[in-house]
Amino acid sequence: MNHANLDQLPSHAALQACSAKPFDLTAPGALGARRIKDYICSMAGFDLLYGTQRVDETVLDHLQKLADEAGAVKQFLAMKKGAVMNRIEGFESENRQVLHTATRDLFAAAPLAPEASAQAARELAKLERFLDELAGGAIVNSRGESFTAMVQVGIGGSDLGPRALYHALAAFRMSGRRVAFISNVDPDDAAGVLAELDLSRTLVNVVSKSGTTLETLTNEELVRQAYEAAGLDPRAHFVAVTGEGSPMDNPEQYLRSFYMYDYIGGRYSATSMVGGVMLGFALGYDGFVEILRGAHEADVAAEQRDIRKNIPLLMALIGIWNHNFLNSETLAVLPYSQGLVRFAAHLQQCDMESNGKSINRRGERLAYQTGPIIWGEPGTNGQHAFYQLIHQGTTVIPVEFIGFRRSQYDRDLAVKESTSQEKLLANLLAQSLALATGQQHDNPNRRFPGNRPNSVLMGERLTPRSMGALLALYENKIAMQGFLWNINSFDQEGVQLGKKLATRLLGHFTGYRTDAAYSGAQEDESGWAMLQAAGLPAD
């Protein structure tokens, strides 16, 4: 396909014209009951309230045209069917399919990418067997005891997405099972986590697609050493999630290996075995399958062409309206749900690594902004922190709120005539309104400019199923934005330069260790100087 840049699409100019006078949310009566109720988009168990965005019917119509001109939904379908979307035309690139959706398309009568879904189904069946053996006592420790904990060792996509889902669903854990995570190459990460665990009853799940991720191998080695020091056989405790045939695909080292495939990018891998093994351990097999079902529902619903009925597409387009036409650089994702404490960190990776690009899919430099900076913390905590700047700062920060009508644990009580859940939801909706409408006041310090665009994504309750749908909504939003910006959202060349320089600097540490008179200055003046400036190598 010969994809056009965003600014070459016919509707771009019309939207540019509209952006001179975006909808004014602060005008008297602008945010009335009619608008609030009309601007709701519902699918896959979620409602997106977007009356508090600076859009009107004209802008929405142009955004619909923009989506059609870019063929956003067509590209999404092509992706799901196995098109080689991860490429830069005319240049060396990863040249891969993008098939994370196949890991949950296995519920369909006719999966769109049958081969990939068959592979996913095979791994799922292996997982079910493994979990049955754990539950049934066929897999136990050397003393015949069951396993009560799992440590996931991984980094980036092998850590953030799975970790976000685990925290989101901890309320649904099988009794007596918990999970910890080690990701950072900082040795204090592993040391801190290991100090809290009974290794004899802990499984270790090492996750690396290539089987060569340096941080992960290093942490695996630290953990193996701790097992050996405790007189335990790592082979009875370690499982691997990796590519078939990778150095980690080795039955002599691992109790069991689960496979991931190169058509699934790390940041989109939470619904593959990368998330599956750990989530299956924590929630049980059925819990993980519920996540997949929710994600699948959201994937199917995202095929809808009408932006008013397609949440990820609408979120993608409103994001582009805010970023490319109203010139915001950032996006705050603020969940009013403690379970989602790490969800913004996952999105930060998924979105910024996908869409933090400067060239299009033909390698040409773009003249417009692509992926925004994503950040966020759970409300109501944030209200007592950074909301000050969102309300009264000099920078406009678009916000995506997320909330649920019911709590997870259902342990609540009324204090001062309202329950905690009511307080939580009242705060969520109040923030949305306050940001939109602002406030006039005689005291300039009590003025709120308003017109701070935001939307509210409401679900019924944060469960495995709704979490799966929420994850997929955001994955699909990110992919749709990439299609509209005409970028490759599926590679990550930007992480390579740092890796290369780190290897060079590591060489200096090694050189210095073998020769105290070592000076790396000849080959690498700046690298050696940086080390010395930092007081390194330190003895």
Next chain:
Amino acid sequence: MNHANLDQLPSHAALQACSAKPFDLTAPGALGARRIKDYICSMAGFDLLYGTQRVDETVLDHLQKLADEAGAVKQFLAMKKGAVMNRIEGFESENRQVLHTATRDLFAAAPLAPEASAQAARELAKLERFLDELAGGAIVNSRGESFTAMVQVGIGGSDLGPRALYHALAAFRMSGRRVAFISNVDPDDAAGVLAELDLSRTLVNVVSKSGTTLETLTNEELVRQAYEAAGLDPRAHFVAVTGEGSPMDNPEQYLRSFYMYDYIGGRYSATSMVGGVMLGFALGYDGFVEILRGAHEADVAAEQRDIRKNIPLLMALIGIWNHNFLNSETLAVLPYSQGLVRFAAHLQQCDMESNGKSINRRGERLAYQTGPIIWGEPGTNGQHAFYQLIHQGTTVIPVEFIGFRRSQYDRDLAVKESTSQEKLLANLLAQSLALATGQQHDNPNRRFPGNRPNSVLMGERLTPRSMGALLALYENKIAMQGFLWNINSFDQEGVQLGKKLATRLLGHFTGYRTDAAYSGAQEDESGWAMLQAAGLPAD
């Protein structure tokens, strides 16, 4: 004092002129050994490497003048001596002193604000006695057992700073003591934390300056109920940190009360009893005093007029250079230390709530950008996530890296010829270089534009003392920036509107509960419509 706005200071125009051609870090030889070693600022146990910022001697000289013209250090000293800095001239405002520094100035022979330091010393002595009684067995549970856990119930400043410090220093905990936190009004927060604790051996530390923070009172009530349900007497478990005479200053409800004072803002309160009680419990009294000593050293060193010898002042000025002259909206704080996992979240509050303002200290609207958006996660994790955008995205994100030469736990091993600590530091410095210098390449996807400004703050090891210094460095940087922007960094009027609207919305929940035919539409059309659009009140 009649403070001038940033853009009225004489050096502003000179800097504006310089900003047309900022130092080019990508030019051949630009980042040589000389520059790297010359651009180091050292104080209070830290070195700031800033050769990778887009500054040269001319810019630094103008920044020095700017600081002098604004009287940044003079204002800082006035603050420490008790000037009423928290005010907006001519308008109703908090009208308070700003004396968090007094909580650590008590080591000085002659404290700058003697009365406040005397109050801090009194609370510290109370804390020492309390901790002695806990350690000596004078305070025990109803079964005569010692307390092994503490739950801190607080929100905003009563949560983020203390929590960040606890995670940073968990490696130094007294054996058999741990701390958990409840902050979010989401009932799932308390439910999740309480499920993991043995309440009978847990102290509860409730923190609210006013004694009326709704989220905190609600969570306190949830926790009290859990104690009562477990047949435990809350009075034997609950302690309070609050203002003297507040509703929470009540010996019938609490085992002990510790005081905080209205001249300490929540976000600057980690070194008051707000952090002290919990950190003293976790680390022991001496551990908390070490934090205070480190902070005090950094407070004293920040009085230095020479920007090349004053880290917080230099960081403040370079931040202004990046934000106001080179037009960046955000700042990423990326610690290469797992202990600092929540430090960016604390800074996000401390900085954005302080400097997210649009009016000056006379209530006049400002024509320039004030506080940036602060965000960050620990490296190396981030390298496998959002660094893609930092390296190759369309938006320039200034970065402040933080690192330490030695690890905390000292449990490390060599994998592939280098230790984890070496890998961590090599990655940190490599990222700094890569962002600065960039890379040319034939493949456009492997090009890195460079000139992405960053600095590296290096310490020896993350200990209570260095953590205290690091905290104070950042607090002082934030205050200095506020002085330069001519804003009141110490109030937070921007949180009020949301609170007001939340109260209105809560009224609808209550109204509906007592009358199913309730319609709040008359008095509050948009609020009631938002609730209904969100599917609320739900039965």
